[in-house]
Amino acid sequence: MTDAAQFRGVSQVFGDFTAVDNIDLTIPDGKLTTLLGPSGCGKTTSLRMLAGYLAPSRGTISIAGVDSTRTPPEKRDLGMVFQSYALFPHMSVAENVGFGLKMRRVPAAERARRVAESLELVGLAHLSTSKPKRLSGGQQQRVALARAIAIRPKLLLLDEPLSNLDARLRIQMRAEIRRIQAETGLAVVLVTHDQDEALEMSDEMVLMKDGRIQQQGAPQEVFPAPANRFVAEFLGYENFLTDTGGGLATIRPEHLSLTVGEQAPSASAGAVVSGVVMDLAYRGVDLLVTVAATDASGARIELLADLRAESAPDLTQGTHVWVHVPTTHLVPLTGD
Numbered sequence: 587m588t589d590a591a592q593f594r595g596v597s598q599v600f601g602d603f604t605a606v607d608n609i610d611l612t613i614p615d616g617k618l619t620t621l622l623g624p625s626g627c628g629k630t631t632s633l634r635m636l637a638g639y640l641a642p643s644r645g646t647i648s649i650a651g652v653d654s655t656r657t658p659p660e661k662r663d664l665g666m667v668f669q670s671y672a673l674f675p676h677m678s679v680a681e682n683v684g685f686g687l688k689m690r691r692v693p694a695a696e697r698a699r700r701v702a703e704s705l706e707l708v709g710l711a712h713l714s715t716s717k718p719k720r721l722s723g724g725q726q727q728r729v730a731l732a733r734a735i736a737i738r739p740k741l742l743l744l745d746e747p748l749s750n751l752d753a754r755l756r757i758q759m760r761a762e763i764r765r766i767q768a769e770t771g772l773a774v775v776l777v778t779h780d781q782d783e784a785l786e787m788s789d790e791m792v793l794m795k796d797g798r799i800q801q802q803g804a805p806q807e808v809f810p811a812p813a814n815r816f817v818a819e820f821l822g823y824e825n826f827l828t829d830t831g832g833g834l835a836t837i838r839p840e841h842l843s844l845t846v847g848e849q850a851p852s853a854s855a856g857a858v859v860s861g862v863v864m865d866l867a868y869r870g871v872d873l874l875v876t877v878a879a880t881d882a883s884g885a886r887i888e889l890l891a892d893l894r895a896e897s898a899p900d901l902t903q904g905t906h907v908w909v910h911v912p913t914t915h916l917v918p919l920t921g922d
Contacts, residue, residue, distance in 0.1 A: 588651040590615045590741050590773030591636060596645035598631050598797075605631040607797035608645070613741070617789035618767050618774040622781065623820070628797035629777045630745060636775065637743055638662050650740050665734030666743045669750060671726050673718040679729050680705065680714040686737040704732040707766060724755045731763070735770060742767075744776040748783065760787050781821050785809060793817050812836065814919050824890040826919075827859075827911070828883040834919045839892035841915035844875060844907045846899045856912040857882070861889065863905045873898045877909055 591613040598606040606628040613619050613636075621629035634640045635647060638659035646655045654662055665686075673682050680701050687697045705711045708728040718726055727747060734742055744763070748756045764787050767774050778784055784791045785805045792802045793816075801813040812818035815826065815834065823836045845851050850858050861879030873895040881887050889909055901907070 588615065589613060590617075590650065591775075592648045593632070593636075594646045594648075596632075596635065596642045596647060598628075598635060598640060599643040604797050606635070606642075609797075609799050611792065611799065611802075613773060613775055614790060615773050616771050618764065618776060618787055619790040619792065620776045620778055620784040620788045621792050621794060622778055622784040623794035623800075624779060626796075627794040629779075629794050631797075632794075633743055633745055633775060633777050636741075637664055637666055663737075663740045664743055665737055665739035665741070667727070667730045667734050667745065667747045669746045671730040671747075671750075673726060673729055673733075675718055678715050678717060679710060679721070682718065682729055683732045683736050686733060690737065700736045700738075701732075704736040707735065707769065708732045708762070722755075723751050724759060727751065727759060728762070731766065735766070735772070739772070742772045742774045744774060746777055746779070748778075748780075756783070763787065785821075793820060811917060812919065818917070818919060823917075825887075827881040827887060827916075828885055830882050832883065835916045836919055837911060837916050839874070839890045841912060842889060842891040843910045844877070844891055844893065844899060844901070845910070846901070846905060846907055850908055851910065853910075855914065856910055856916075859889070859909040859911060861907055861909050863901050863903055863907055864888070866901060866903065868895065871895060873901075875901060875907075877907060879909060 589612050593609050593611040595608055595610065596606060597604065597608050621632055623629050631640065635642050638657060642655060646653055648654055649662055683704055684697050684701045687700060702711065705714055708731055710725060710728050710732065748759050751759060760783060776787065788805050791805055791808055793800045795816050801808055801817045809821055812821055812823065818836045824839050825837045827835055859879045861877035863875060864878050865876040867874040873893045875891045875893060877889045877891065879887055879889055
């Protein structure tokens with residue numbers, strides 16, 4: 587099977603700033619791939635190069651096995667949903683969805699069939715005659731999706747499509763986009779800065795920093811084994827410890843446990859670190875405990891433990907605690 591798209595040695599340089607730095611990337615067909623990272627990491631620039639709005643400074647981009655590096659956007663046969671949705675206010679929902687088909691001179695009967703099919707897919711067939719201003723943010727986003735899908739693109743590009751929605755709608759639309767992708771079998775590239783969004787929606791996630799790919803793989807592969815400190819921090823790992831040999835490792839807050847007492851508990855299957863409670867944050871089900879401690883290298887560190895509130899020991903600021911660090915959940919890190 588031909589991959590949906592490939593980047594080979596692609597860079598994008600603006601003056602003395604390198605936005606994307608010599609990346610190799612394969613976008614698999616029929617899968618949802620996320621480009622994930624903080625602002626300025628190169629994810630949106632990469633998407634814009636794939637869409638044809640920017641030509642790479644170096645390297646090649648192929649789409650469905652064809653070199654498309656210099657192909658203009660309108661000839662790449664891609665669907666795109668922007669952050670702003672970019673709907674035409676004077677057109678009805680159906681006219682918006684059919685616009686791309688009309689520009690491609692699809693016959694009226696076929697156009698009507700595809701518009702109806704696309705609106706049915708996103709659950710908006712009953713609003714086909716409405717104008718965008720009468721729709722909620724979530725409905726407008728679905729119209730934009732339907733418009734992009736109606737042209738039957740080789741690849742669907744989504745640029746932070748959920749960022750303008752409230753928290754409840756964002757969660758709902760994650761599931762909707764995932765459902766639509768699964769039903770259509772489209773290859774989708776989603777740009778996001780939200781790690782929860784990427785973890786929930788991705789078949790493949792690509793983490794970027796300073797224009798370079800830091801790690802790539804299925805969420806189930808990347809999340810439990812971050813490649814370096816940047817990836818670990820971005821995915822929500824809070825605790826970093828250095829061993830006596832200078833090696834760095836990380837562990838998630840929910841994998842730490844605390845005990846209170848004068849004598850250190852057994853360190854079976856892990857290490858025990860002495861510390862003092864600095865802060866407590868009650869979250870209902872959970873209790874977040876910040877502990878000041880010293881790791882095996884002698885460095886002063888802060889550890890965050892996420893405990894079940896109902897079974898947590900009785901703690902106050904200043905309480906001396908023992909932190910159990912299980913070896914099975916300690917992840918060694920390499921690189922920056």
